[in-house]
Amino acid sequence: MEVLTEERRAAIRSLLDQKDSISVKDLVDELNSSEATIRRDLKHLEDRGVLTRVHGGAINKPTYAVEAIIGDKLTQNTDAKKRIGQFASQIVQSGDTIFLDAGTTTREMIAYLPTDILVVTNSLSLATLLDHRKIETIILGGRIKHQTDAIIGACALEQLRQYQFKHVFLGINGIDATFGLTTPDVEEAAIKKTAIQQGVNVYILADHTKFDQVTFAQIDQIDSGTIITDQKNNYAQFGAQMKVVN
16 A cells, blocks of 8 residues: 555656646546545655645646746846736736736736826836826725735735726636636735736736646636737637737
């Protein structure tokens, strides 16, 4: 029995090395084991630092180890982010009320937005840019996460739940067919998930590097909004709605 246990756990490690992320259901099918057994194996491997359990499965340990600070993100994939941001801004019409999530891709929308709208944001820097354009802006109150410039916490969540939006525009760290939309920080995930719930139309702004990536905290499934990206991929087969910019 012990040998079988070690073989099964070795198989889990091997599968994670190949895929970086895997669901409990896939492991149950692949290893012909019960869900309870697989979950015990995942806990055992997590306790030894091999992997990290996430909702519905597990990811390789290094996947979310360090999140880039906002200053670094501003210099990454800039052309794709500009094209995505400009495309997304064209969705917004005069009189709309929108939520603009903290992020370097959502930031690229601001220069192209109509000025006679109302924007709610959880970003100090985005609020400043919106104010420079004389766009009416509400900034959520809460704790500032300096690494990403996001305002998070219970106060921000409570305030956000009071609003309804015609359009919600979210930044994202990872998109995966199994684990959906993810971000490294649990509190940022809560803000994003709440914004999704408060929006009539939800748009996920993601350049091609965000696909097939899983980070620590799940936000929602990939069909919870329309993904605006810069390269065509096969995620439509998993239920994702896609818009690909030129």
